[in-house]
Amino acid sequence: MFVGHYAVAYALKAKEPKASLGMLFIAVQFVDLLFFPFALMGIEHLNFVEGYTQVNNYQMEFPFTHGLAGSLVWALLAFVLYYFGLARKQDRRKGIAVVMALAVLSHWFVDLLVHTPDLPLWYGPPKVGLGLWQHKHLTFALEGLLLLAGWGYYMKRSQPKKRWGTFAAYALVFFLLLINYLNFYVLPQGEDLMGLTLSAVFTYLFFGLLAYGADRGRVAMGT
Numbered sequence: 001m002f003v004g005h006y007a008v009a010y011a012l013k014a015k016e017p018k019a020s021l022g023m024l025f026i027a028v029q030f031v032d033l034l035f036f037p038f039a040l041m042g043i044e045h046l047n048f049v050e051g052y053t054q055v056n057n058y059q060m061e062f063p064f065t066h067g068l069a070g071s072l073v074w075a076l077l078a079f080v081l082y083y084f085g086l087a088r089k090q091d092r093r094k095g096i097a098v099v100m101a102l103a104v105l106s107h108w109f110v111d112l113l114v115h116t117p118d119l120p121l122w123y124g125p126p127k128v129g130l131g132l133w134q135h136k137h138l139t140f141a142l143e144g145l146l147l148l149a150g151w152g153y154y155m156k157r158s159q160p161k162k163r164w165g166t167f168a169a170y171a172l173v174f175f176l177l178l179i180n181y182l183n184f185y186v187l188p189q190g191e192d193l194m195g196l197t198l199s200a201v202f203t204y205l206f207f208g209l210l211a212y213g214a215d216r217g218r219v220a221m222g223t
């Protein structure tokens, strides 16, 4: 799952307006941000198997980043980082730390919808996954619909602060929907791990920056 993860970032931002949408965008992809470098370093594994699913060729071994237990640990770290660090001086530090942790944890549950049974609960079997990646068009549609649902909720709970605040929010979601389309139907499947790692890290951070920028034009409803 790719742009569908951002549905959770938008929804959590709507729930806790003091959290940063840019950081939420990064948090929902945090375990993927770790996975590619981990694969590059040989800590986890990514093999390319032609036709593995309809959506991609990735056969993955990733207990630390995509195990349920591992995800809980990363989420707990996010909570600690925000509660005792980044959000320490904010009056809503607990709310912020909780949504950041939930954002990190959400990745596993959203991935569960699409992955073949390769997501460990702990380390090794049993592994789970509902396998929507076996249906390319359905996965494409689900990613887009999820994104729109989360975004719609965020729009309902916020209002423009700057004149461009609504335009930028629409521009970002259209951009993400376009990326979703290109990703599924236009761009070639990369099979070079270094290239994939660089593009994944760049993409996730860049999208976080875009979300941060777009959200500066909006403010929570009623404030």
Ligand SMILES: [Zn+2]
Binding pocket: 001, 031, 032, 066, 107, 111
């Ligand atoms: Zn993932």
